[in-house]
Amino acid sequence: MNKPPGISSNSALQQVRRIYDAAKAGHTGALDPLATGMLPICLGEATKFSQHLLDSDKRYITTAKLGVRTDSSDADGAVVEEKPVPTDLTEDKIDAILQSEFSGEIEQVPSMFSALKHQGQPLYKLARKGIQVEVKPRKVTIHEIKLTALRDDEIDLEVYCSKGTYIRSIVEDLGHILGCGAHVKMLHRLDVGAFTADRMMSLDELRELVPENTTEEQQKGIQIELDKLLLPAWAAVDDLPAVRLNDQQTSLIMHGQAVANANYAEGSLIRLFGTSLDSDAERFLGVAEVVEQQLKPKRLICTEADQ
Template structure:
């Protein structure tokens, strides 16, 4: 999702710790206004119930947002046992209640997680997800009482760990591929346990290369700004220093530094034959050798010829 209104041009990524009860779009708009930014977009919506890491891309960083949408994610979640809801989370209407088995053990849950959820699994997304059907998010159709067939999708669960077991709650850590629905995991686990379950809490702690230790809440950020001198330039400088560079969204890609003439060729939309030592069929973060300036994303074809893919305006 991207917003384009008048504002100052700036490029970078802010790692927001989204508050509960706020939509990802509202959180984006709040931060965009605070930065007085010309262009901003978020990368991978979190439900209003969910909290945690929501990367906000400004300016040229939005060109690389797809890489964050496609990135692996990691979550902490608390599942409430014994209660199923219409939306599979705490915001939904209760549809069924059953007693939680009194003899439930950690070993039993860990065995179910290992046998049914670890590795490549098939999920049926919830009708209350943001997945689209003919251009409409499923949750909007569901709220209108419209049911559509939702096809199963295959996702990868790299790690799933039981962190705690209480009388009617369990805490899980899930490291997974894009498109994984934690609500579906919790719902399915509840069915396997015979008592039903829904997501009580969901907190994202990783998106691609970004980790929770790097994020800031809007509340904490506003408190920082209030402690600064009442000087617009001082406030703006502080805000800008918190931004990660646009290339941080693709930090896992190798970098390639180009001499002045080669950089000019690429920025003009021309192709460049590279030395034999450069790997073919590869995406690259491109930088100017002399200045270190980020030029954008390039790729080499099977013959080792480099072309620009997403280049930076200010380069």
Template structure:
């Protein structure tokens, strides 16, 4: 009988450049195995077809992953005009074709309709649930269910290239935006149909692909300190929040779940530190009080941000 490899406590954030053809969970499990981590999770899944930034959280960092789920995201997308598929991407079956007769000016005019706040109908091939079952299960069974439109926001939509039946776009958008749906809707506005050929995520909130590592680089790093050094500190996930340093007495009170007086502060979240160590995040209520919101275990993790 094979024994399970030993797990160890690992705390930190790995910015992974996910390869094409691998699910987010499969990428997570490979990284977790390499670190022999006891606890791990991912934030903001990518379809197997998509590549790019996939933040993986380990240990205490998993407590803060929800913050990334709410963050804006940036993608680079390649669209194929003239062909619609049942999934909205290159992995689906072709359901319609049309002649492509568009130029850059036509495309730019069409893109203007998708900037700002727009409504999207979520695709059937998605993980959204209806009656406890993911929509993609209905889709695979040939059943289409009604989906309510959702409001999303496209902050930036830039045409990077327009070459015959292929478009390249940069999309900066709110959470919950489906780039596959954007591709399909744009194709219909252009009158020729379209689907998503390739997708690469380049940013989530304050985190950028430029700082990401590949699975190959992770595997090549020697096991131990060299590999662990590829993890970013836990507080990287909350670097966008203002920080406050607590003395030893106040830090002990916060870690015991007690509130502290903090006059003159507006309501909002703060990063909490004591002697340069990250304690977690607190919430000010706008009435001069600081309350613990999400804390690390015993303030045990270090920080590179302070």
């Protein structure tokens, strides 16, 4: 989903859940209310594989406002400091800083307005109460960072990074190095793992498919169109190697037992496909981990008992 600005990720999630009338739903990595862009949403059994997307690399574009610092490091926060922007800034100078200070494995201190938890409480809730706690630096990896535009007191960046990277912290730290401070004016997430921006759709586009006051027959047609938009449950783990099991192996796996397989390295995660209970059709079973040359069930779509 292409999350709009001004609402929380959970609010967006709940709207999609209601549209699909899903009993269970989850998103894979929150975006701040100010932020827009890709928010993968898992429904039903697919929520079991959301962690894989949480661990994926992400790609963002952002606009940094120079000369103004805020308490949250973004435009939603209160201004805490203003300084003049250096007049000698050039694209080459900024790019040199980006490559030397923000490329590869770096350490960054997450904002107090992040969703990280301290003794069970999200940091942003503590920050809003005026409570400050020590936030330890964490290592993240910036695969690619580039300047895409420089305009007076604003710069545009594109960042391809590992999980856990805070773009606000990059902008805050860059502003400190430039000597004028900075905060995030705009933040848009383009990609999450293998999911790319061209696959997103907005809440408005989704709502247009669900008009009010429809007949029962029309509702069936609407549901068919909604279902066409859903990716398969294995989409979140599509980058994992796949193993197809025979009837006997399928039965063992779905009863929680391991099956022999010596083709993959210890600790590898594998997508499992097997035979359906009531037909010869292939179905997605879940994810297994290679343990001592066996495929050991790790996350299954459902067990035999659930059937």
